[in-house]
Amino acid sequence: MTDHLIKGAAVLGGEPSDVLIRDGRIAELGAVGSIEASDAEVYDATGLVLLPGLVDLHTHLREPGREDAETVASGSRAAALGGYTAVCAMANTDPVADTAGVVEQVWSLGRDAGLVEVQPIGAVTVGLAGERLAELGAMATSAAKVRIFSDDGHCVSDPRLMRRALEYVKAFDGVIAQHAEEPMLTVGAQMHEGAMSAKLGLAGWPAVAEEAIIARDVLLAGHVGSRLHVCHVSTAGSVEILRWAKSKGWRVTAEVCPHHLLLTDELAESYDPVYKVNPPLRTEEDVLALQQGLAEGVIDVVATDHAPHTVEDKECEWAQARPGMLGLQTALSIVIKTMVEPGLLDWAGVAERCSITPATIAGLTGQGQLPHVGAPANLTLVDPNETWTVNGSELAGPSRNTPYDGMTFPGVVRATFFGGRPTVLDGKLVKESI
Numbered sequence: 074m075t076d077h078l079i080k081g082a083a084v085l086g087g088e089p090s091d092v093l094i095r096d097g098r099i100a101e102l103g104a105v106g107s108i109e110a111s112d113a114e115v116y117d118a119t120g121l122v123l124l125p126g127l128v129d130l131h132t133h134l135r136e137p138g139r140e141d142a143e144t145v146a147s148g149s150r151a152a153a154l155g156g157y158t159a160v161c162a163m164a165n166t167d168p169v170a171d172t173a174g175v176v177e178q179v180w181s182l183g184r185d186a187g188l189v190e191v192q193p194i195g196a197v198t199v200g201l202a203g204e205r206l207a208e209l210g211a212m213a214t215s216a217a218k219v220r221i222f223s224d225d226g227h228c229v230s231d232p233r234l235m236r237r238a239l240e241y242v243k244a245f246d247g248v249i250a251q252h253a254e255e256p257m258l259t260v261g262a263q264m265h266e267g268a269m270s271a272k273l274g275l276a277g278w279p280a281v282a283e284e285a286i287i288a289r290d291v292l293l294a295g296h297v298g299s300r301l302h303v304c305h306v307s308t309a310g311s312v313e314i315l316r317w318a319k320s321k322g323w324r325v326t327a328e329v330c331p332h333h334l335l336l337t338d339e340l341a342e343s344y345d346p347v348y349k350v351n352p353p354l355r356t357e358e359d360v361l362a363l364q365q366g367l368a369e370g371v372i373d374v375v376a377t378d379h380a381p382h383t384v385e386d387k388e389c390e391w392a393q394a395r396p397g398m399l400g401l402q403t404a405l406s407i408v409i410k411t412m413v414e415p416g417l418l419d420w421a422g423v424a425e426r427c428s429i430t431p432a433t434i435a436g437l438t439g440q441g442q443l444p445h446v447g448a449p450a451n452l453t454l455v456d457p458n459e460t461w462t463v464n465g466s467e468l469a470g471p472s473r474n475t476p477y478d479g480m481t482f483p484g485v486v487r488a489t490f491f492g493g494r495p496t497v498l499d500g501k502l503v504k505e506s507i
């Protein structure tokens with residue numbers, strides 16, 4: 074394996090340093106010019122910020138079943154380009170990832186693609202039907218070593234089943250990641266319930282549908298003493314409930330998606346289904362509360378909820394369109410725009426929220442480590458002073474459902490190193506790694 078010498082990168086935005094990568098790990102780290110490595114490939118990282126490789130807790134890769142929207146390989150390309158070195162693949166595939174066989178299939182497809190660590194998430198219930206627990210133990214002991222279980226796309230709405238799932242995974246320190254949506258309160262829902270849904274005449278998805286489930290689940294997690302992770306938190310009220318649950322010392326973590334940190338329900342006025350997502354885009358007040366919650370750590374991590382859909386599933390009437398939007402290639406830029414530029418997070422905070430804590434939650438021990446000698450070389454180099462304009466047709470993968478087409482953002486991912494190998498250099502996929 075070739076050695077790589079990264080020169081002049083600001084580690085977590087600090088002093089420029091040189092970093093030598095050898096045999097998949099950081100072999101040396103020191104002041105600029107202090108490392109001698111004549112046979113290493115040199116990457117000039119002057120002006121770039123070095124972060125631990127980003128880790129996404131919530132990615133839809135669509136394989137098996139909807140390879141026309143995304144595959145493990147195409148999603149891995151999007152992830153590497155977005156600065157990620159690990160993604161957790163959601164279980165709502167077809168067939169559902171509710172058996173050891175399916176999670177092992179996804180895991181080995183990820184290993185074959187070789188661009189990021191693909192950690193499968195297992196379904197909580199058989200077929201995501203919310204009726205019977207899936208074979209959680211068999212998935213945990215499979216080659217995929219599943220630690221996160223989620224029926225994402227659906228809520229585990231039966232409280233007795235949710236309690237049993239929390240109890241079951243406690244034995245191996247697993248975590249239940251809940252898509253918090255009380256289904257009886259979102260029948261027919263198309264967007265956030267509020268002034269805009271009233272104006273547009275679309276059925277609403279009220280904030281309380283999310284908050285009621287989060288309140289119930291933090292109580293259950295506290296009662297059982299087990300780990301709960303709340304997916305895509307989208308309301309100000311949810312942040313308050315999480316703050317309270319954390320004050321109790323319960324083992325509760327939560328994520329927010331980039332789109333909920335930036336976009337609001339006003340966009341639905343266009344009737345463009347690219348803005349249709351679950352949970353829906355909320356109000357400005359919610360956006361500000363989510364940013365604040367993330368800054369304080371009440372919300373632990375940023376997760377993309379990267380949800381590719383084909384043109385047929387997305388470019389149709391709003392009511393028929395599938396919910397979800399692409400996220401992997403734009404996430405870091407949106408975090409910079411909404412959190413770093415306003416001074417809500419510094420680079421160490423970005424590393425914490427986008428890499429270190431997600432890796433801890435997912436139990437990915439080779440990921441999310443602050444750059445130090447001996448650490449696995451999973452690294453991202455970003456140019457904070459450069460901007461780029463999103464062009465939907467140039468994104469990796471077959472899907473085009475980005476709400477950011479034509480928008481200009483700060484923060485360009487220049488290079489990504491996965492296991493000591495560059496997957497992205499100068500903002501482009503490295504050919505040998507494709």
Ligand SMILES: NC(=O)N[C@@H](CC(=O)O)C(=O)O
Pocket residue numbers: 133165225226227252349350351352378380381395396397398
């Ligand atoms: N977020 C979405 O709107 N859609 C997700 C499912 C989900 O995350 O709930 C999908 O799988 O497309």
Ligand SMILES: [Zn+2]
Pocket residue numbers: 225226227252304305351352
């Ligand atoms: Zn969901």
Ligand SMILES: [Zn+2]
Pocket residue numbers: 131133163225226378380
């Ligand atoms: Zn999702």
